[in-house]
Amino acid sequence: MDRLKDKVAIITGAGAGMGRETSILFAKEGCKVAVFEINEKDGMDTVSIINSNGGNAKFWKVDVSNELNVKSAVDDVINTYGKIDILINNAGITGVDKKTHELSLAEWDQVFNVDVKGVFFCTKYVVPYMLKNKKGSIVNLSSIYGTLGSHELTPYHAAKGAVFAMTKQDALNYAKDNIRVNSIHPGTIMTPLVIELGSRMEGGLEAYNKIMNEKHPIGHAGEPIDVAYGCLYLASDESKFVTGATLYIDGGYSAM
Template sequence: MNGLTDTVTLITGAGSGIGRATAKRFAREGAAVVVADIDSDAGETTVTQVEAAGGTATFVKVDVATPAESKAAVETAVDTYGGLDFAVNNAATGTTPVPTPQITETDWDRTTAVNQKGVWAGLKHEIPALLESGGGAIVNVSSVAGIRGSPGRSPYSASKHGVIGLTRTAALEFADDGVRVNAVCPTIVDTPALQTMTEEERAGLIEDVPMGRPAAPEEIANAIVWLCSNEASFITGHTLPIDGGSGVQ
């Protein structure tokens, strides 16, 4: 894809699901990939899969809720590959669905720290590195829960709404500096988290998708990589739903 060969990409939450699929797609397009994840075994597996396919990757352990670790991930990209061209802030967490009054402060704080503060910390350290490289692009992974209500998941929905606010603000701040910032909003995706649900729970989620199935991680990765490519060179501050038609019901 145009503009990705011999570039460097940092992806958080790259140990599985959307993050792993995105790492593999960037590598296939010729980018070196920094695989960041809190799970070392999962992250190293992604690196192995990238390298087995002929790509270049390195792993760094990161808890995005700790800004110093986000900074260290960016430094790893710069020290290992000489700079940073793209970043994908994908790492996220959630809670067991319960009504808003039943959410614990602990669950609220952890979800917000990872999903919202973690994206802010990524932007804080990624943007200066992109500016130093002469520009680039960032994609933040929000959710359809970030553009509409999500009963039972108030911390998750609130944090994902926050990701969109961060995306739009950063996009405006750096639009004239060669740094584009966009967000994707996936619906239910066929990730390991989906497989842990009961068949009844999965069916209930898929019922809301007009296309009648979850998205494949690769389908989200395709959109992320496209937004970073030169083919999307005049797109910034955009929120792209990837929802199988659910947003137009």
């Protein structure tokens, strides 16, 4: 119940999928949750779920790809809660499914603006407060696609690969400051993002599920709670000796 007692977390993209599930789990474990979300209704819904169950959450409308927006929201979290112990860089989009020679610059930038610059901006503005607090835990949501190739989503692979590399670099740069930085690499997790992606495929969601079930040795896709528990471990002091780690939560996908 108290694995994150008295800690404060910023969770980006907390209005749906893994971000919402992680926010709810963190609140149950005694954490105050700053919900950073571009979609106001979804963000507010996460906050009401938490607060109506006795937790403590507050909503900030944030587009993680907008530097000023991120800076002012992070400063405001400090005004509200006084410190930031945990940053979960979760907000992400998949973008278009095209090969490199078919991509426009705008399509490339669309994914990088959210998935890479978003992680950069949130880390940039949270770290100074963690330095002041002399500790912190940052968890970056990369993907199995950040370290492996596949049949789809080229710019997403490149963006999640950047997040993987940023994690290693930040882990080394801030290790002496007691700020730990780790990445999580989920396989297919049934969230709104994946349901939308699967529905766009030829044969729809059913065909997508069939392919994805076969690709995961465990025989099925994951659930948001599977990733939320990984975030909980890396955010808590239980992982105090863990930094720069690459945690696959993928039903064995990356073991093949």
